[in-house]
Amino acid sequence: MELISNLGIGFGVALTLQNLFYCFGGVLLGTLIGVLPGIGPVPTIAMLLPITYALPPVSALIMLAGIYYGAQYGGSTTAILVNLPGEASSVVTCLDGYQMARQGKAGKALAIAAIGSFIAGTFATLLVAAFAPPLAEVALKFGPAEYFSLMVLGLIAAVVLASGSLIKAIGMIVLGLLLGIIGTDVNSGLQRYSFGIAELSDGIGFVVVAMGLFGFAEIIVNLEHTEHREVFTNKVSGLMLKWSEFKEALPAILRGTGIGSVLGILPGGGALLGAFASYTVEKRIAKDPSRFGKGAIQGVAGPESANNAGAQTSFIPMLTLGIPPNAVMALMVGAMTIHSIQPGPQVMTSNPQLFWGLIVSMWIGNVMLVILNLPMIGIWVKLLQVPYRLLYPAILLFCCIGVYSIQNNVFDVYLTALFGVLGWLFVKLECEPAPLLLGFILGPMMEENLRRALLLSRGDWTVFATRPISAVMLGMAAILLLIIVAPSIRKKREEAFQEA
Amino acid sequence: MTFIRNPKDFWAGVLFIAFGLAAVIIARDYAMGTAGRMGPGYFPRGLGIIMIVLGLILSVRSFKLRGTPLQFGSFKPLLIVLGSIVVFAMAAPKLGLIVSTVLLIVLSSTASHEFRLKEALISSVALAAFTLAAFVYGLKLQLPTWPWFIQ
Numbered sequence: 051m052e053l054i055s056n057l058g059i060g061f062g063v064a065l066t067l068q069n070l071f072y073c074f075g076g077v078l079l080g081t082l083i084g085v086l087p088g089i090g091p092v093p094t095i096a097m098l099l100p101i102t103y104a105l106p107p108v109s110a111l112i113m114l115a116g117i118y119y120g121a122q123y124g125g126s127t128t129a130i131l132v133n134l135p136g137e138a139s140s141v142v143t144c145l146d147g148y149q150m151a152r153q154g155k156a157g158k159a160l161a162i163a164a165i166g167s168f169i170a171g172t173f174a175t176l177l178v179a180a181f182a183p184p185l186a187e188v189a190l191k192f193g194p195a196e197y198f199s200l201m202v203l204g205l206i207a208a209v210v211l212a213s214g215s216l217i218k219a220i221g222m223i224v225l226g227l228l229l230g231i232i233g234t235d236v237n238s239g240l241q242r243y244s245f246g247i248a249e250l251s252d253g254i255g256f257v258v259v260a261m262g263l264f265g266f267a268e269i270i271v272n273l274e275h276t277e278h279r280e281v282f283t284n285k286v287s288g289l290m291l292k293w294s295e296f297k298e299a300l301p302a303i304l305r306g307t308g309i310g311s312v313l314g315i316l317p318g319g320g321a322l323l324g325a326f327a328s329y330t331v332e333k334r335i336a337k338d339p340s341r342f343g344k345g346a347i348q349g350v351a352g353p354e355s356a357n358n359a360g361a362q363t364s365f366i367p368m369l370t371l372g373i374p375p376n377a378v379m380a381l382m383v384g385a386m387t388i389h390s391i392q393p394g395p396q397v398m399t400s401n402p403q404l405f406w407g408l409i410v411s412m413w414i415g416n417v418m419l420v421i422l423n424l425p426m427i428g429i430w431v432k433l434l435q436v437p438y439r440l441l442y443p444a445i446l447l448f449c450c451i452g453v454y455s456i457q458n459n460v461f462d463v464y465l466t467a468l469f470g471v472l473g474w475l476f477v478k479l480e481c482e483p484a485p486l487l488l489g490f491i492l493g494p495m496m497e498e499n500l501r502r503a504l505l506l507s508r509g510d511w512t513v514f515a516t517r518p519i520s521a522v523m524l525g526m527a528a529i530l531l532l533i534i535v536a537p538s539i540r541k542k543r544e545e546a547f548q549e550a
Numbered sequence: 551m552t553f554i555r556n557p558k559d560f561w562a563g564v565l566f567i568a569f570g571l572a573a574v575i576i577a578r579d580y581a582m583g584t585a586g587r588m589g590p591g592y593f594p595r596g597l598g599i600i601m602i603v604l605g606l607i608l609s610v611r612s613f614k615l616r617g618t619p620l621q622f623g624s625f626k627p628l629l630i631v632l633g634s635i636v637v638f639a640m641a642a643p644k645l646g647l648i649v650s651t652v653l654l655i656v657l658s659s660t661a662s663h664e665f666r667l668k669e670a671l672i673s674s675v676a677l678a679a680f681t682l683a684a685f686v687y688g689l690k691l692q693l694p695t696w697p698w699f700i701q
Contacts, residue, residue, distance in 0.1 A: 101689060215559070217611075221566045221604040228573050228597050235590040242590060243576055266631065273627035273661050439662035440673050443655045446631065447677060450638050450654060451647065455691045463639040467632050474628055478620060479562040497593040509586025 080120020230493020262469020
């Protein structure tokens with residue numbers, strides 16, 4: 051049983067006192083920031099990333115993964131108690147979770163979200179452990195042509211599965227690719243798009259892009275709204291579920307886990323898609339669909355399990371192919387490069403400690419989430435009572451110090467502010483920033499693989515069609531595009547996003 | 551401009567075209583090379599052209615497809631938040647983290663419609679203390695802490 055011996059390596063790494071500490075610290079900090087209204091996992095990770103720079107690579111990644119789960123779970127807490135989703139995947143949790151809170155069942159909603167997340171996390175971790183090695187083995191045989199086509203497929207699938215206008219999303223990817231080119235060209239040594247600015251010769255830091263587009267822009271947009279929010283903070287009691295309630299929720303948890311795990315692997319999926327799909331399924335198969343939106347426990351249990359499962363399985367394409375399926379994984383890829391680990395199929399063989407340590411610590415992180423969150427829920431609730439007018443200046447501060455500390459240079463702070471403006475403009479124009487971040491991370495890799503593939507084929511573009519794996523991937527990308535352009539399916543897709 | 555039926559798409563298209571044009575124009579000095587021996591200008595110029603095409607499709611389509619109007623509301627939050635970040639960036643290297651923390655918190659607080667000066671001042675002092683404890687002593691960031699004339 052190779053799986054068990056591999057997991058053994060992982061437990062050996064993850065259960066060291068040091069790594070347990072960082073895992074715990076990550077989960078704690080992630081929840082702490084994630085619970086703050088209006089901050090999703092992406093700005094949370096970007097904000098906390100500088101803390102991990104000084105750590106050894108394994109500990110840094112374990113901590114970041116912990117931050118991610120923490121932020122995800124913190125977001126659900128906010129969704130249930132304030133009806134304010136920190137990120138898109140908690141939108142669904144708001145629907146029934148907030149209603150449960152209004153009926154005085156906030157404690158039960160939080161408990162079922164934690165239990166569901168734990169069950170889903172356990173299953174998804176096993177899935178990652180089982181499927182990552184064979185996938186990585188296939189990926190090792192990929193040449194530059196296959197890699198280029200895979201990235202095209204990944205990027206196209208990411209925008210097809212996301213909501214919103216397709217052309218805008220593709221435009222955002224291309225813009226991201228262009229931004230990723232800024233800096234010194236590795237082959238010619240030429241400075242591209244750096245305008246003679248010394249700070250730009252190493253390119254733009256991905257934390258700068260993420261923090262500006264997701265962190266600053268979000269705050270500015272939130273400040274434009276002035277409506278009052280109702281927080282259910284004194285009604286959180288009775289975390290204990292009745293056995294009958296658990297039995298009611300369990301099938302939804304299991305279905306959510308399955309849906310989330312599968313959809314999480316897909317590019318663009320991650321946590322979001324699973325949550326939406328699970329809610330739709332639960333509503334469809336419920337005996338009494340009218341209860342949904344009025345505090346149905348399944349409406350919390352299903353999507354919460356699905357988003358946690360998806361959050362976990364979205365590590366599969368990142369770890370095995372080095373291709374981030376969503377914005378959070380794009381940040382993880384960036385974090386790995388900072389520790390000079392090139393994500394891809396070779397990580398598992400060249401660095402098994404890191405690979406298996408990370409996978410096992412995913413599960414340990416989930417255990418910690420349950421242990422941490424249920425007893426500490428009172429503290430998170432206190433945090434929610436902090437009004438936004440006190441909160442956002444503090445968030446701005448942490449973002450600024452974080453960006454400033456990356457290279458001890460305020461140029462990055464100015465640049466982040468610039469991306470803040472751009473992000474604000476994108477919100478106004480309804481352009482999703484996530485595809486831009488994906489393109490930004492993949493830009494240099496894509497150019498390099500395109501260059502190598504064409505060098506090997508002596509400039510013959512047909513290489514992408516004649517190499518079978520590459521042809522299949524490009525074909526799939528084309529089919530995806532055709533499907534989405536076909537009017538009947540486009541309508542269905544809009545309905546699906548509308549409904550949820 | 552009533553003939554633009556989808557202003558969000560129209561202006562997104564214009565933005566894309568502008569970025570695409572900038573990419574192509576700046577890259578005009580970068581060697582193009584051939585497909586088999588790509589120069590540094592090959593990939594960015596290709597991307598720039600795709601960007602322009604996508605922008606054109608979006609803008610032209612916006613005359614036909616109806617969309618929701620573009621709404622800006624108040625520019626106050628944008629300007630204040632940006633202004634306070636710029637002040638932080640200007641102050642930090644000379645005046646140090648503690649003073650710039652106070653500046654950032656007090657200035658950015660005014661962007662809220664519930665702004666209260668006394669509260670903002672208290673919060674700025676508290677956060678400055680937190681910055682000192684967490685970032686300077688805790689994480690040991692190598693950033694200037696105090697104004698240059700004190701050190």
